[in-house]
Amino acid sequence: MYIPKQxxxxxxxxxxxxxxxxxxxxxxxxxxxxxxxxxxxEIREDGGKVYAIGHIAFxxxxxxxxxxxxxxxxxxxxxxxxxxxxxYTVEEVxxxxxxxxxxxxxxxxxxxxxxxxxxxxxxxRYEAHREKGRLWDTFDPELLESEMKGIVGFxxxxxxxxxxxxxxxxxxxxxxxxxVTELGKSKEQGETQVAKWMREQxxxxxx
Numbered sequence: 001m002y003i004p005k006q007x008x009x010x011x012x013x014x015x016x017x018x019x020x021x022x023x024x025x026x027x028x029x030x031x032x033x034x035x036x037x038x039x040x041x042e043i044r045e046d047g048g049k050v051y052a053i054g055h056i057a058f059x060x061x062x063x064x065x066x067x068x069x070x071x072x073x074x075x076x077x078x079x080x081x082x083x084x085x086x087x088y089t090v091e092e093v094x095x096x097x098x099x100x101x102x103x104x105x106x107x108x109x110x111x112x113x114x115x116x117x118x119x120x121x122x123x124x125r126y127e128a129h130r131e132k133g134r135l136w137d138t139f140d141p142e143l144l145e146s147e148m149k150g151i152v153g154f155x156x157x158x159x160x161x162x163x164x165x166x167x168x169x170x171x172x173x174x175x176x177x178x179x180v181t182e183l184g185k186s187k188e189q190g191e192t193q194v195a196k197w198m199r200e201q202x203x204x205x206x207x
Contacts, residue, residue: 008163014101015045017099018103022076025038027075028071028107029071030061040122050103051156051158053154056154057151067108073103073104075100075103077099078193081188082096082191083179096166097167097168098167099164104160106159107154110155118155173205176205180206
């Protein structure tokens, strides 16, 4: 991914971004043909390393490309929006603002107790805060055993990250404020989220 210097997101920011936008695109190659699955992931940091943990359906043929594969790509996408150049104080062409992370890594299949541990962790994240959250021990063991036969678990050790926050950082304060103001008028979720992110970066302009 081409990332001009002013749009570069550092490693820590990128990892936090992946944690807060866990629905990613898992991309691998099978016989020179790229294949992809949209999938929720759990991002874990352990011993200075970063891991992406998840599972796909047993019937998903992408499973054949996941064991001991050192060329896996994960694509995480955040808010994005069209930016009209009519909001600028000088004549220029329009553009598109976005947040995105490309994470490359090595995948391996997980089974047995390791897979159970990962599934418990996933349930804890999304269910523990609910009044009647469905944690692992609340399910019938026979149901869990049956459901686990229908998935393939994996872990990906992230080896490199490319992260871009192209959010009008190159604009003057006047243009920047105009962009945030105009996006803030929108009813589109992506546009209002971009405005919120931009506002946080230059809080002084909006006090």
